[in-house]
Amino acid sequence: MRKDFFLYLLILPGVLYFVLFKYVPMWGVLIAFQDYSPYLGFLHSPWVGFEHFERLFRGSDFAMLFRNTMMINLLSLVFFFPLPIIVSLSLNEIRREWFKRTIQSIIYLPHFLSWVIIVGISFLMLSKTSGVINELIAAAGGIKIDFLTEPRYFWWLLTLQTIWKEVGWGTVIFLAAIAGVDVQLYEAARMDGAGRLRQMWHVTLPAIRNVIVVLLILRIGHIMDVGFEQVYLMMNGAVSEVADVFDTYVYRSGIRQGQFSFSTAVGLFKSVVGLIFVIGANRLAKKFGEEGVY
Structure with a gap:
């Protein structure tokens, strides 16, 4: 350490960040096993x-929360995850650099919009009374569709919002991986x-396969994380049966009702499930000859 003192000094800010904001807060999970009171403290x-945990698993809402969380994430995994790869492969085939950069900039922009704006645009587009899409349907002689209060559309709306907002940003890593492919292979x-x-199928995809797997x-490790803000803003009484997820449940029980220990137990359950999925997916990847995460 004396020899490479300045190198260690360079990584010190990153180490401090993880210690202070990732490891120290782990002590907070202790209250999941306590009847925590802010006046009494941890000790x-x-x-x-x-x-x-028994209260969570035996509760009448657990099956609904688990179903909604898993289905929203599975739809995102199936329909959203492959799209950045497809878009990256398509962008890589564009030969005119100025056109390629223009397309990249256009599809990156939605990532920098907040979910409040995204949901606001969705309401303007899909409202039954004055939404643009329903106006077009009515002009074509059709019957207006209640997209926002019909439960069967809710999961698909969330998936489409995620696709529109994040596909462009998701291409960043894949384009960087494609840029590192040896030109001699092509x-x-x-x-x-x-x-x-x-060339795309036999050269590009195998070359970036490790990145895709990782x-x-x-x-998959975030299979229990839906994203509180998007769901909370889109949720209403008519779709609560398919919209309520663990994140919104933690907000209601922990923040609004002050049940700190119970909401921490719910969060810890989510984290443990995510860890199990990561370990399982990593072992499965290694069985198929991939490097995996570790």
Whole structure:
């Protein structure tokens, strides 16, 4: 350490960040096993063991919360995750640099809009009374559709919002990975008579396969995280049966009702499930010969 003192000094801010904001707060999960009171603190609040977890699992809302959370994430995984890869491959085939950069800028922009703006645009587009889409349907002689209060549309609306907002940003890593592919591989493929599609399938995709697998494993680790803001803003009484997820449940029970220990238990349950999914997906990837996350 004396020899490389300045190198260690360079990583000190990053180490401090993880220690202060990632590891120290881990002590907070202790209150999931306590009947925590802010007046008594961590040390003097009575211990209740797994009482809060039993309450969560036996509660009438658990099955609904688990179903909604999993379905929203599975739809996102199936329909959203492949799209940045497809868009990256398409952008890589554009030969005019100015056109490529223009397209990139256009599809990146929605990422920098807040969910409040995204949901506001959705209401303007999908409102039954004055929404643009329903006005077009009515002008074509059709019957207006109540997109925002019909439960069967809710999960698909969330998925489409995520796609529109994040696909462009998701291409950043894949484009960087594609840029690192050896040009000689493409030259060899062209000499063998491979066209653009075959080069994409036999050269580009295998070259970025490790990146795809790692990002997929990390995405699976967030299978219980839907994103509070988007769901909370889109939710209303008519769709609460399909909209209520663990994140909104924690907000209601922890913030609004002051049940700190119970909401911490719910959050810890989510984290443990995510960890199990990451470990399982990583082992499965290694069985198929991939490097995995670790």
